[in-house]
Amino acid sequence: MRSARLVLSAVALLLGLLPAIPAHAAPLFKAPFPCGQTWTYSHHSTEVRLALDFVRSDGSATGGTPVLASASGTAYRYWEAGGAGNYVVIDHGGGWKTYYFHLASFSVPHGAFVSQGQQVGVTGTTGGSSGPHIHYEQLYNGAGQTIVINGQSLAPYPPYYNQRYLTSDNGCSGGGRSWVDTFADATGYAEPNTADAQGVLKAGTNYVYCKVWGQEIRDGSGNYNHWWLKTDLDIVYAGKNGWGAHVSAYYLSRWGNDEAKDNNGAVIPDC
Structure with a gap:
């Protein structure tokens, strides 16, 4: 009986009825x-x-x-x-x-x-x-x-x-990345300032590589941040480069003014 089952399984595999081993x-x-x-x-x-x-x-x-x-x-x-x-x-x-x-x-x-x-x-x-x-x-x-x-x-x-x-434990450690939540779509720039827009980082959970001090971003409610996060963008403008762009830490969903921490509260390393 075992031999018969093996033969039937082999035939089924050849006919594509079973996944390949x-x-x-x-x-x-x-x-x-x-x-x-x-x-x-x-x-x-x-x-x-x-x-x-x-x-x-x-x-x-x-x-x-x-x-x-x-x-x-x-x-x-x-x-x-x-x-x-x-x-x-x-x-x-x-x-x-x-x-x-x-x-x-x-x-x-x-x-x-x-x-x-x-x-x-x-x-x-x-x-x-x-x-x-x-x-x-x-x-x-x-x-x-x-x-x-x-x-x-x-x-x-x-x-x-x-x-x-x-x-998930995908990306939890190693790879030189930190995971952060952002509360709105954020424009990414070539440098830590607003001179050269490259594309957009979509709101949600995103990885960033490191942080660098740069131009202050401030809103009308007194919230501000000088830190910029180096990351890869979701949407890249025509003729631009979305890899290693800079997004203001102002868009982080938690923490506060001039802070740049990941979702676990660890300070994002300097670039």
């Missing part, structure tokens, strides 16, 4: 959203590649949240009307790829190498989507695999949200 070890995939955030996930029976859909469950909005690379690789940007919308595919090598659907916008150029934890897009609802979420897939040689995060399978998949949850 990986011959190359998978990367240590991490959650596709920022450090410390908790999201709930579900699987729809119509999704044939063992995909999961993620939405935030920690009280903050799903739309506008950064989408992060689960592992390092080469990122490619695509568009599919009525389906995946804006989506990114990351080729991790050895036959492994991850897919990120329904992005509001892209955060990396087509064909760029990305590190684990690097922002590749912004969560949205483009294409055939009923609301903001991350549609996420792990593929081996083109066949969908059961999602594994930090070496742990997320199976069995729940059919509805708010039954199972995942808290």
Whole structure:
């Protein structure tokens, strides 16, 4: 009987009825959203590649949240009307790829190498989507695999949200990044002043590299900040460079005047 089952399994695999059995070890995939955030996930029976859909469950909005690379690789940007919308595919090598659907916008150029934890897009609802979420897939040689995060399978998949949850440790340490919340869309500049606008950093949870003292930004209520945060922008103006731009620490959602701290209260390092 065991021999018969093995033969049937081999035939099913050849016919594409079972996912391919990986011959190359998978990367240590991490959650596709920022450090410390908790999201709930579900699987729809119509999704044939063992995909999961993620939405935030920690009280903050799903739309506008950064989408992060689960592992390092080469990122490619695509568009599919009525389906995946804006989506990114990351080729991790050895036959492994991850897919990120329904992005509001892209955060990396087509064909760029990305590190684990690097922002590749912004969560949205483009294409055939009923609301903001991350549609996420792990593929081996083109066949969908059961999602594994930090070496742990997320199976069995729940059919509805708010039954199972995942808290991210993607980008929590290393990589020279700090995670911050910003309360509004912020213009990014070439230097720590308002002389040369490069693009826009969308409101939400964002990574920054370091801080530098520069031009004061002040509003009519007496709030001000001289610190500028070096980061990569979500929207880049034509002919400009969105990498390593400067955004005023005035836009941080917490702390106070002339402070530049991450979401855990740690002072952001100097550039």
